[in-house]
Amino acid sequence: MSAICGLMHMDFKAETYDTGIAMLEKFNIYKVDSVRHLMIDNVFMGCGIQYITRESKYETLPAYDQKRELIITADAIIDNRSELLKVFNIKLDSWSKTTDSELILRAYEMWGKDCAKYLIGDFAFVIWDKVKNEIFCARDHVGKRTLYYYYDGNTFAFSTLMNPLFEVQQDVELNDRWIADFLSIDGILHEVECNETIYKGIYQVPPATIITINKNGLCKDLYWDPLKEVKPLRLKKDEEYDKYFKKVFFEAVDCRLRSSGEVGIMLSGGLDSGSVGCIAARNLENEGKRLKAFCSIPMDSYKNINNQYYMSDESEYVEEIIKAYNNIDITYCKSEGKNSSTNIDRFVSILEQPYKTIENLFWNDEILQRASKSGCKVLLSGQYGNCTISFGDFVTNALTLFRDMRYIRLYKEIRAYSRLKKIRRYKIGKALIKVFTPYNIRKLLSSKNEGYDNYADVPANRELIKKWNVDKRLSELKLNEYPQRYYDLYETRKSIVNPIAFSHIGAMETKLSLSHGIIERDPTRDKRVIEFCLSLPTEQFYNDGQDRNLIRRGMKGILPDKIRLNRTRRGLQSADWIERLNDSWKSIKEQLDEYLQLPEIKNYIDVEKVKLKLSTIDSLSGDEKWFSIRLILEALVFSYFLLGFKEEKAKEIIRRETAATK
Known part of the structure; x- marks a missing residue:
């Protein structure tokens, strides 16, 4: 690369x-x-x-x-x-x-x-x-x-x-419309128009x-344009779909094992990276090679809160893969001493813009660093798997069947789900009424009962939002919406191949991997895998009360059953991210409070909102503070970027003036 x-x-x-x-x-x-x-x-x-x-x-x-x-x-x-x-x-x-x-x-x-x-x-x-x-x-x-x-x-x-383009377009200015969108989007997405950037021109x-x-x-x-080009795949038996799946997915993994050095993987205890890891380990073993695995786990001092649904430490499941394949070397990364405020200036410099991947960027970077130091040139992942190989959930399937008027099939799925989850059918039906009710009707009913601020959890200045008509662009993409919107299979597929999401992820991966001399490769985002998954009927993803059907069948005998058949527990990524901030919180508050006094920050950030959040959070305990802490850190990251940009621009002016006098 x-x-x-x-x-x-x-x-x-x-x-x-x-x-x-x-x-x-x-x-x-x-x-x-x-x-x-x-x-x-x-x-x-x-x-x-x-x-x-x-x-x-x-x-x-x-x-x-x-x-x-x-x-x-x-x-x-x-x-x-x-x-x-x-x-x-x-x-x-x-x-x-x-x-x-x-x-x-x-x-x-x-x-x-x-x-x-x-x-x-x-x-x-x-x-x-x-x-x-x-x-x-x-x-x-x-x-x-x-x-x-x-x-x-x-x-x-x-x-x-x-940055190299600044040498051509020397008088670089910020694209305030892009910034308005960036600061207004509730979530990690950076932009709504992937043709533009944070810089004008x-x-x-x-x-x-x-x-x-x-x-x-x-x-x-x-x-x-896969939504137009991909044709439905209709086969007679599940076994035929499984064979097709293995052909496409296994090839997607195998072709990404080309490396002049070692091959690594960002491994969790889930279906996606676990499947990639097992296939990679088998193929590498045939060549007498080893797979270096890296797994992020909470820091030692974390008060590990495990419940029946979520697990913050997935090492128990990762160990099942290690036992199954003797050519995997595992490194657990605790990222001790690091948190979401660590190395902001470095990340802003590498990414060339502010970022919103607050919770996991620091440990993602640590894994890249460790993989590079261990000789890896390729680092595999299964990041996009939820959208492709392990896609499939009850609500999406039920809404798809309802809109396709396949009511008998829908009834059978409700009955199967009831049996599996031990939930009475009338309760499931009651919940599904909300799912099946058209969004505009639910929105009208919810607006009569309660007010909702689309921008309550973002740091954007209200005047900035109004000036650049952010409402219109976010509305077109169905962002920052209340109440929750539900999607059927066809609507979901539009989001799966959304170029905005692709571009956002690609920019992060390209620049971070370049900084470490390594490349991140994701077989679950392979063009062939995406096209195959887009061609499948809904039953291949969810059937008879069973979610993520395709990958569970296709990985039989390859992925350990403790992971393959796990339907009760999910990994909770970056579960300790808030607790990690405890030792840094005082300095974060002081630094951001100083930034909020600056007029250039006030042009973009809702200063009073951020100050209010800062004044009300003294302790970082309690999940209810998650959104407020995230908003504060987004404001901090953006402030770092903006002040750094202003400083570099001033230096560049001095440099040119000096060169002109020589």
């Missing part, structure tokens, strides 16, 4: 070399193995490469193909290599030395602008076609890698990161999108 950048002026008049070199220098805070650049005909391209796979050691990026007159720079791991190697008739003895960038070039030569459709993997790449005098850019189907750009009609610049290529830039301007096209 790589961090890439480049620059060209369509009129070929402006100088690009010095600016291109300055862009490359911004890669210094990330961990890359080598940095190269290439300039031909006033087109500059650069690459800071990480040697993740064995084939990547043969990469020379950027690369110029003289025969085809193409320049490419790429941040890519192509997973359907074998298929492409055969399509391009590459000799077998050359397979191991054929690089992923060469496969991309051959795909571009064969399919032109449709080439991204035929590539599977994590990628962002840019090709300059000298013959056409045209730039071609592509980002992978699920946005696993980032690609930002600046374009003013003549100058086009791109980069894996945003700097955009990102959305997932599953290509852009071309030529004398006619910039053109953007979506090349993958």
Whole structure:
């Protein structure tokens, strides 16, 4: 994988070399193995490469193909290599030395602008076609890698990161509309328009999108729309679905084991990462290799609150996997001495923006650090599994059956659920009446009985919300809504392939992994896995009172039954995140109180609301304070970012003035 950048002026008049070199220098805070650049005909391209796979050691990026007159720079791991190697008739003895960038070039030569459709993997790449005098850019189907750009009609610049683009668009300003959305969304989502960024004039290529830039301007096209393209899969027996599932999912895991170093996994005691881990361990054992597993558990001093539904420490279930596969080395990460206020300045710098993954970013980062130090180049996860391989719950299934008018089937499911959960059917039916009642009616009834503030748990300034008409954009995406909205299978699938969610996750993963010289890879977010799961009828996910049906059947004999058949307990991620803040709470309050006095903070943050929250929380005990503490920390993170941005901008002005006088 790589961090890439480049620059060209369509009129070929402006100088690009010095600016291109300055862009490359911004890669210094990330961990890359080598940095190269290439300039031909006033087109500059650069690459800071990480040697993740064995084939990547043969990469020379950027690369110029003289025969085809193409320049490419790429941040890519192509997973359907074998298929492409055969399509391009590459000799077998050359397979191991054929690089992923060469496969991309051959795909571009064969399919032109449709080439991204035929590539599977994590990628962002840019090709300059000298013959056409045209730039071609592509980002992978699920946005696993980032690609930002600046374009003013003549100058086009791109980069894996945003900061290098500041060398081109030198007078950078904040995008207040983006910030208004960021501070107003109740939850971890960062944005509602994945084409924009926190900076004016700097955009990102959305997932599953290509852009071309030529004398006619910039053109953007979506090349993958699974909701339109995927057809229903109808098979006769569950066994046939299981066989299909194994073929697709096992391949998604196997192709992500390519590594020039060790392979690691972010492991929990659940179905998703557990399934990925078991398949990976089996495949690696066949090659005489080991799997390094990393599991986050609460700190030693945590008052471990286990109840019949949730568990804060999943090591009991992780140990079942370790016992089943003797080639897994487990490391439990307690992240002692760290909390949600630790290293905010570092995270803001790496992510190039404020963030809202308050509860788990510090331990996620620790796992990446430990995995990298142990020699891992690839870190597997099952992060997206709830949306794909382990999808399936009673409410979604019941609403789907109700709307499809499959009432007999619905009755059977209610009866089965009643039997399994030991809940009387009339109670289930009573609860389902609310689920089946149209949302607008429930909203009307709830508004008569109680007032609801859509922005009670977010730090955004009310004037900012009003100025940028945040209500409209959040309403279109059904965010910050009350009462709770229920979704059937078809509505849920829209959220599963939402490019905004893809882009948000991809940006976090790309930048964090670049900072550690490792790549996070998630087989549950594989394009083929997503398409397969979108093709299935609701019964494959939930049937006869049994949730998460597909993965429980498909992983029989592979995933230990204690995990596979566990229907009563769920892992509670970051259960100790509030308690970890105890020792830092006083300094957090003092620091944020100081920030809240500043006029630039007041332009964005509802200062009085945050002050009220600060004044009422002296003790961090009690789950009822969860939302207030989260709001406070979001305000703190944003303040760090804003003041850092202002400081860096002032330094840049001084630097330019000094350079101009020399």
